[in-house]
Amino acid sequence: MNHEDFIVKTLGKPTLKSTLKPSSLFNDDSFAFVESEDRVIMEASLKHYLQCKEKDEIPISFEKAGPHKHLFFKPDNTRVAIVTCGGLCPGVNDVIQSLVNQLFYRYRVNHIIGIQYGFEGFFKKYNHPVVELTPKSIDKIHLFGGTLLGSSRGKQDIKQIVDRLCELDINILFCIGGDGTLRGAHAIHREIVKRNLLIAVAGIPKTIDNDISFIDKSFGFETAFAIAGDIIRSAHNEAIGAWNGIALVKLMGRNSGFIAANSALAMQEVNFVLIPEDPFELQGSKGFLKALRTRLENRHHALVVIAEGAGQNLFDNKNAEKDASGNLLNKDIGLFLKQKISQEFHKTNLPYTLKYIDPSYIIRSAPANANDSKFCGLLARNAVHAAMAGKTDFVVGHWNDHFTLIPIPIAVSETKKIDVGGELWWNVLESTGQLAKMRN
Numbered sequence: 001m002n003h004e005d006f007i008v009k010t011l012g013k014p015t016l017k018s019t020l021k022p023s024s025l026f027n028d029d030s031f032a033f034v035e036s037e038d039r040v041i042m043e044a045s046l047k048h049y050l051q052c053k054e055k056d057e058i059p060i061s062f063e064k065a066g067p068h069k070h071l072f073f074k075p076d077n078t079r080v081a082i083v084t085c086g087g088l089c090p091g092v093n094d095v096i097q098s099l100v101n102q103l104f105y106r107y108r109v110n111h112i113i114g115i116q117y118g119f120e121g122f123f124k125k126y127n128h129p130v131v132e133l134t135p136k137s138i139d140k141i142h143l144f145g146g147t148l149l150g151s152s153r154g155k156q157d158i159k160q161i162v163d164r165l166c167e168l169d170i171n172i173l174f175c176i177g178g179d180g181t182l183r184g185a186h187a188i189h190r191e192i193v194k195r196n197l198l199i200a201v202a203g204i205p206k207t208i209d210n211d212i213s214f215i216d217k218s219f220g221f222e223t224a225f226a227i228a229g230d231i232i233r234s235a236h237n238e239a240i241g242a243w244n245g246i247a248l249v250k251l252m253g254r255n256s257g258f259i260a261a262n263s264a265l266a267m268q269e270v271n272f273v274l275i276p277e278d279p280f281e282l283q284g285s286k287g288f289l290k291a292l293r294t295r296l297e298n299r300h301h302a303l304v305v306i307a308e309g310a311g312q313n314l315f316d317n318k319n320a321e322k323d324a325s326g327n328l329l330n331k332d333i334g335l336f337l338k339q340k341i342s343q344e345f346h347k348t349n350l351p352y353t354l355k356y357i358d359p360s361y362i363i364r365s366a367p368a369n370a371n372d373s374k375f376c377g378l379l380a381r382n383a384v385h386a387a388m389a390g391k392t393d394f395v396v397g398h399w400n401d402h403f404t405l406i407p408i409p410i411a412v413s414e415t416k417k418i419d420v421g422g423e424l425w426w427n428v429l430e431s432t433g434q435l436a437k438m439r440n
Contacts, residue, residue: 001410003058008405009189010036011198011390014070018388020106022067034066040402042214062214062404065382065396072390073171073200075108081170082133083115083122084147085177085184089208090223091368091376093141093148095176098380099204100133106381107388113168118152118177119184122164130168142373145365153180162191165199172200172387178207179412182395186408189393202387203395203408204379208364211256213416214406215397219379221258223372224363228263231359232305236269239301242353246292246302246341250334250358253307256417260307261428271295271302272434274333276309277418278425282340284440289344291435296352306333308360334358378403 022032039061041049052059082099084092096114103109115121116128131137131149141148165173165188175185182203189201205212210221228251235247251260257275264270272292274280281287295302311333338356345352368376375398382403383396394405418425429436 001060001413003060005410006060006062006407008036008063008386008394008407009392011072011200011392014068014072014389016071016074018067018069018071019108020067033069034064035068036063038064038066040064040399040404042399044400062397062399062402062406065386065403065405067385068389071388073388075388076110078107078109078171078388079111079113079169080109080172080174081113081115081130081165081168082149082174083118083176084149084151084206085118085175085181086151086153086206087178087208088146088151088364089206089220090145090364090366091219091372092151092176092206093138093144093146094368094373094376095204095206095219095380096133096148097138097142098377099174099384100138101135102381102384104135107384113170114149117150118154119156119161120152120154121149122161123156142376143367145367147176155184158184158187158191161188162195162197162199165192166197170199172202174202174204174383174387176204176206178205179212179415181206182212182408182412186393186412189408200387200390200392201408202383202392203411204383205395205397205411208259209253209256210258211254211416212395212397212411213414214399214411215395215416216399217375219372219376220364220368221262221372222375223366223369224252225259225262225266226369227363227366228259228359229266231357231363232263232267232270232303235355235357236267236303238355239303242301244296244300244350244352246296246304246352246354248304248306248334248338248341248354248356250306250308250356250360252360252364254309254330255415257307257310258418260305260310261418261424264305264428265431268431269303270305270432272304272306273428273432274304274306274310275418276307276312278310278420278437279313280311280438281440282314282344286435286438286440288438289340291438292341293345293348293350296350304337306337308333311337 042060112133114131121128239245239247315331395411
């Protein structure tokens with residue numbers, strides 16, 4: 001990767017003067033319009049700065065999000081579509097509401113439609129009519145979980161999607177979704193470029209797992225681990241309520257264990273955190289079952305939190321299936337581990353009580369908490385600012401306390417994962433007291 005990879009595309013030179021007034025103050029320190037040259041350094045350490053200076057290199061940076069002095073689209077003539085794809089996540093309705101309100105009240109865009117049930121809503125064969133979105137129709141939707149527009153998974157014909165965008169006379173498409181949705185958004189952009197169309201494609205990252213690269217936090221993540229923390233607290237009560245009580249909680253995290261790790265740090269009674277980034281073994285002197293037995297012998301209760309993608313090395317994945325979006329379907333590590341714990345302790349006549357809890361669907365369908373709701377609004381407003389200025393093929397993100405714009409190809413180039421040699425995982429190990437490696 002180099003500096004050029006992080007330059008966001010534009011549809012053309014914005015020439016229409018914006019009517020927005022970001023600040024009523026008239027001094028150099030007041031909040032004002034941003035320029036495309038305003039950027040946020042990715043690596044903010046002094047050491048990295050000195051290294052770049054010594055090599056005479058431009059450090060990698062992100063374009064700073066915010067309102068622009070000039071617009072590409074004339075608000076009166078602008079038609080906008082919003083689509084939500086993939087699994088549910090706290091805050092989707094907050095994003096929809098903020099997009100509509102920002103477009104309607106701040107930019108005076110009156111033509112906003114919602115595409116129902118993901119990308120399949122572009123196809124007439126599914127009989128999902130488009131819905132008009134107005135401030136009245138989206139009033140109070142932030143109080144509810146899920147998505148007003150519905151969602152779906154699966155690849156669709158990109159050419160037909162662009163045909164439908166043209167039929168609907170759409171100028172800006174906002175795609176709310178995870179890496180699969182963003183890849184789809186990029187494919188739509190490429191087809192738009194092939195046809196020399198002036199349609200902006202903007203992504204808003206929806207991933208409850210917090211696993212999109214170059215974005216320090218995605219919306220819904222904070223709500224997810226906050227709710228998970230409450231569930232873990234109850235699970236701990238179950239564990240200590242029985243002699244050799246074991247509570248096993250499975251949380252979301254297909255490829256990344258951020259929810260499991262942060263939930264454990266929020267509720268510091270967890271004894272084991274198992275994540276996809278750190279494979280573990282069951283048997284042997286350093287295996288998980290031996291560590292769990294030792295814990296029961298010493299304290300007579302144990303609380304285990306496991307991410308859904310952990311322990312996949314324990315399965316035979318030669319004939320692994322994929323979901324509609326092309327993602328590998330993980331085997332159920334929660335039920336598998338429950339079975340293995342039961343077999344092990346029955347075999348050795350160790351008395352125990354095991355409670356297994358899987359709250360995944362409860363968590364992902366919950367409404368956003370206050371801080372997440374605020375974050376959703378800021379993401380949406382910054383996405384609108386960028387799209388109205390003609391930015392395209394971008395995802396709005398957050399880095400070093402700034403909202404940023406990132407080219408979609410860079411954002412989906414790799415999955416963000418926990419660095420098992422980094423500070424977050426070190427703090428988890430300190431909190432749980434578990435072995436750094438449960439492998440022989």
